[in-house]
Amino acid sequence: MEPKTLFDKIWDSHVVRSIEYGPDVLFIDQHYIHEVTSPQAFNGLKERGIQVFRPERTLATADHNIPTINQHLPISDELSRKQVEKLAENCRTHGIELFGLNHPKNGIVHVIGPELGYTRPGMTIVCGDSHTSTHGAFGAIAFGIGTSEVEMVLATQCILQPKPKKMRIKVNGTLQKGVTAKDVIMYIISQLSTGGATGYFVEYSGTAITSMSMEARMTVCNMSIEMGARGGLIAPDEVTYRYLKALPEIAETFDWAPLILNWRELNSDPGAVFDRELEFNADHIKPMITFGTNPGMGIAIDDAIPTLDDIDGERSTSFMKSLDYMGFVPGMKLLGHPVGYVFLGSCTNGRIQDLRAFAQLVRGRKKAPGVTALIVPGSKLVEQQAIKEGLVEILEKAGFELRQPGCSSCLAMNEDKIPAGQYAVSTSNRNFEGRQGPGARTLLASPLTAAAAAVTGVITDPRELID
Amino acid sequence: MSKDKFTILESTCVPLPLENVDTDQIIPARFLSATSREGFGDNLFRDWRYDHNGNPNRDFNLNNPRYTGKVLVAGKNFGSGSSREHAVWAIYDYGFRAVVSSFFADIFRNNCLNNGLLPIVVPDKFLKDLLSLIERKPGTEVRIDLENQLFTILPTARSVSFDINSYKKECLMKGLDDIDYLLSLRNEIVSFEALKK
Ligand code: SF4
Numbered sequence: 262m263e264p265k266t267l268f269d270k271i272w273d274s275h276v277v278r279s280i281e282y283g284p285d286v287l288f289i290d291q292h293y294i295h296e297v298t299s300p301q302a303f304n305g306l307k308e309r310g311i312q313v314f315r316p317e318r319t320l321a322t323a324d325h326n327i328p329t330i331n332q333h334l335p336i337s338d339e340l341s342r343k344q345v346e347k348l349a350e351n352c353r354t355h356g357i358e359l360f361g362l363n364h365p366k367n368g369i370v371h372v373i374g375p376e377l378g379y380t381r382p383g384m385t386i387v388c389g390d391s392h393t394s395t396h397g398a399f400g401a402i403a404f405g406i407g408t409s410e411v412e413m414v415l416a417t418q419c420i421l422q423p424k425p426k427k428m429r430i431k432v433n434g435t436l437q438k439g440v441t442a443k444d445v446i447m448y449i450i451s452q453l454s455t456g457g458a459t460g461y462f463v464e465y466s467g468t469a470i471t472s473m474s475m476e477a478r479m480t481v482c483n484m485s486i487e488m489g490a491r492g493g494l495i496a497p498d499e500v501t502y503r504y505l506k507a508l509p510e511i512a513e514t515f516d517w518a519p520l521i522l523n524w525r526e527l528n529s530d531p532g533a534v535f536d537r538e539l540e541f542n543a544d545h546i547k548p549m550i551t552f553g554t555n556p557g558m559g560i561a562i563d564d565a566i567p568t569l570d571d572i573d574g575e576r577s578t579s580f581m582k583s584l585d586y587m588g589f590v591p592g593m594k595l596l597g598h599p600v601g602y603v604f605l606g607s608c609t610n611g612r613i614q615d616l617r618a619f620a621q622l623v624r625g626r627k628k629a630p631g632v633t634a635l636i637v638p639g640s641k642l643v644e645q646q647a648i649k650e651g652l653v654e655i656l657e658k659a660g661f662e663l664r665q666p667g668c669s670s671c672l673a674m675n676e677d678k679i680p681a682g683q684y685a686v687s688t689s690n691r692n693f694e695g696r697q698g699p700g701a702r703t704l705l706a707s708p709l710t711a712a713a714a715a716v717t718g719v720i721t722d723p724r725e726l727i728d
Numbered sequence: 729m730s731k732d733k734f735t736i737l738e739s740t741c742v743p744l745p746l747e748n749v750d751t752d753q754i755i756p757a758r759f760l761s762a763t764s765r766e767g768f769g770d771n772l773f774r775d776w777r778y779d780h781n782g783n784p785n786r787d788f789n790l791n792n793p794r795y796t797g798k799v800l801v802a803g804k805n806f807g808s809g810s811s812r813e814h815a816v817w818a819i820y821d822y823g824f825r826a827v828v829s830s831f832f833a834d835i836f837r838n839n840c841l842n843n844g845l846l847p848i849v850v851p852d853k854f855l856k857d858l859l860s861l862i863e864r865k866p867g868t869e870v871r872i873d874l875e876n877q878l879f880t881i882l883p884t885a886r887s888v889s890f891d892i893n894s895y896k897k898e899c900l901m902k903g904l905d906d907i908d909y910l911l912s913l914r915n916e917i918v919s920f921e922a923l924k925k
Contacts, residue, residue, distance in 0.1 A: 274924075277913065277916060277917055277920045278913070278916060280895050282893065282894040282895060283893055283894060283895025283896070284893065284895060284896075286910065286913060286917075288917065288920055288921070288924070297760050297761070297812075298811070298812065298813065300763035300764075301763065301764065301765050301813075304763070304764065304765075305907070309907070309911075311911070314914075314917075325757075325760075326760075326761060338761070340761035340762065341761050343761075343763065344761050344763060347763050389811060389813075390810075390811055391809065391810050391811040391835060405811035405835055406811060406835065406838075407811055407812075407813035407816070407835060407838060407839035407842060408813040408814075408839075409813060409839065409842035409843065409906070409907075410838070410842065412907060413906060413907055413910055416907050416910065416911060417907070417910040417911060417913070417914060417917055418917060418921075419910055419913070419917055420910075421895075421906050421909075421910065422838075423893060425834070455748055455805065455808055456748070456804070456805035456808060456831060456833070459805070459831065459832075459833060459834055460834060486809075489805070489808060489833055489834065491834055491835075555748050555750065555808070557748075575747075575856075576747060578745070578746070579746055579747040579748060579803070582746070672752075672757040672810075673757060673758070674757045674758060674760060674761070681780070691750075691752065691809060691810075693750045693752040693753065693809060694752070694753060694775065695752060695753070695756055695775050696752050696757070699756070699758075699775055699780070700780070
């Protein structure tokens, strides 16, 4: 048999039919929905007079526009409240499980899917949200879709999709102290640019990847979309199986031995052909930070912003527009630059490991005066765990408070907006103009770098603060 | 449900000569709270089109009366970032029927095709020339011939052919809808599911 990539194995086993010179009809195992990108899809079903085809394969949560304080009160923004209510109504009508606001399992869709055991190896997973790539960390094909496609899945549990090309990115070596999975993926994106992987599905491999925890792998796969890739995935291994078997939600549900035996087939065969292969060395990766208005504009934290000499002529207009927005100039260094806001959270870095990293760095230190920190767990379960482990206590002693879960300042649909002109070191995934609020200036970084800024009030190399 | 048919479009263009325009710029997140598909055009490129006080930004091409038409011509890597289909609804609702660039983000491109907005990929050099021509001569008309997959700058008669997958082309030309097609496959899907178990 011809050697196959991991991606091909999963994709091919989910093709219901291939349309000649057209897309494949792909069967979807697990569908996630949230309040913002689903209402128009449900309207579509209504106009067609049909019900959801396989309600048990869809899971819903409210996360994008919900407040992160006083969640027990009605949502004050009327449109957001209506959207959340509409989701509940649609779920009731169609018999879809909803972990809505105030539900003990509520949280960001890409945090709860994995932590509740809905995301598993070998699956096809879609959601009307581009960071669905997160779930690829379990060895699944997971990608974001538009609302018309959400309607397709609700109506038929399938979507029409052309098969993407395949890329493999190997990262070998060992991460240095103070360097996290976030830095690895930001480094890769800075090398490829925001459109560099468009058209591809990326498989990550290599020792630096396989030695990562599941949380760290999710951070890597999460940001695949920021270099244009449809998604990213990592072959499941012992780390994956151990993580899944330990999830209280599903520990007793499955007969693990035969499942794992099947999952062991889920890897790229030796000799499998990729359309593109890249290799990076983890030894050289430093803590990263962005200076511009797309995630590809990242540098090592102690580097200087590129000068116009480094930028080819055609791109200089966009480059300068971006720096103007950020209030930076070419060639300047970021270390020591004052920061008014810090955001820890999102589906990139809102998991327990991220809170632990942040707490570990701020432990015994104090929040810098003048810094506003938004610390937002990715889910209720993460929030509970942070309380149980005493992280909340550490944070409070240092002058920080934990908010309630949600997407929050990652896209600032709720009140958690960064004011115009202010700098925010954020652990989220996008630094687009206005992403964290009109005029907000986002510097993407790891939880450690965010913590270092939170206690110093300036952009600081986290390696200086950890022993 | 059938959709508008797309065959031939002749129109002037609106240029947007910026690279990496992401969907957060096309429609900022704070306007995503609606539960219908209509009305997003008002907030298309909101933060570029209007200043903080809500006054139109003179420098922005959508506010420039010299630029009108149903074709948006944008810089490389258009539509990256969020999967929000609202971005396409906004562009369509505003009145555009085609977007031209040298490179589109994947999800955005799919979303366009699913909503009758034609994404046209042209070579870098062609795009550059087209943008500068429109800026010099704002009334420049172009012709998009979907059947023959041909994009022509009318005054100069310079043409390029563009790619589109033949299934999608047929859907656009006949106004066919993917979901109708998928629904017709339900029996096949049920058997597939049974086999998978
Ligand atoms: S946290 Fe941000 S990126 Fe993740 S799902 Fe929410 S809005 Fe999207």
